[in-house]
Amino acid sequence: MREARRKQPGPLLPDLHHVPLTDYLPWSAGYLYRSADRSIAIDPVEDYRKNELPMKILEEISRRAIFDLERRIQNGTPWKDLNMDCVSVARAHINVFLVKAFRDAVWSIDDESVRAVINKLYYIVPPLSYV
């Protein structure tokens, strides 16, 4: 099962009344249930390429975009004024999916020489190079 089962609400979800509170979030949005790293330390700089830091940063950007949208909805911002917030949320989530698909594909490459080349591209793919 790739869906992230929800037993306990994650730290962000109680605020997200507009996220469908079903029994599970789909696999691609499962990161929303994980506890958020409120601060992500990068020390030394080489750590950026280790421990999935780039992925964590993108996930955090997406979480915060959703959180900000939810807050604006709760503050009564008219729906027509939220279009660009929706765009930000959508873009942030697609960036997570895009980079995750890339990372998984790199890991699945058996040929070491091919993997090395593709792996170099992984770190300069725009969503990561914007981080």
Add this chain to the structure above:
Amino acid sequence: MATHALVQANLTINSKPYGPHVFIVPVRSSTDLSPLPNILIGDIGSKSFGGFASIDNGFVRFNQVRIPRKNMLQRHSQVEKGGKYVHAQQERMSYGSMITLRVAVVNAESYNLTRALTIAIRYTTIRRQFSSSSKEGAGKEDQVITYSSVKFRLFPLLGMAFAYLFASKELKSLYVTMMAQLKIRGKSTKLAEVHALSSGLKACSTWDCLAGIEECRKACGGHGYSAYSGIGHIWANGAPSQTYEGTMLRFVAELRR
């Protein structure tokens, strides 16, 4: 020339609307190919930027044309002889198939970007301009691709092209699972996810890939603007992908749901 058209039209029975359904409609005579009575057929003309020049996109106008009941595609929902409407047992199937095109667009646009990148990277590898050697005439000029200003424009795009290709494969796999579930059980746990991801990826991939193709053209300098580079053709055919099936802003709003 086509003698028949697949027409999506609102189904109305005794003034009650049942939404869009698909019908096979004869539009031209099978003997002399002239339009049938009360049917106006034409070509919409040239498209912007010379795109889709070899494809005929037509229009058709029906005026009080009767379509026999048997011409309705009735694999799922049906209309019985007496006019009774029978709902599809698997109504989500027809919705699921609407996602097909979006899934295909993500894949097609990432391939378009790889084609433009192949041209640009090959060109900038062959093309030499200026020499980093201090002595004039000391040797060949430098390959354009060795300039950091070119590398930093093209290689991240190459990474992005791979990212969208891998993402489109992942999306296709989710889509195949969803359709299989719909076929067997009439419902799928993947429907919402595939809807959201196909909407978002369609919007972002068409936006990013088209911008990337334009960057490839610019990286080729003046030659990139020549029709012989082939990049203009790729861009022109990719341009409508941002609007057909829904615009960027429409689709990213879908993803929010």
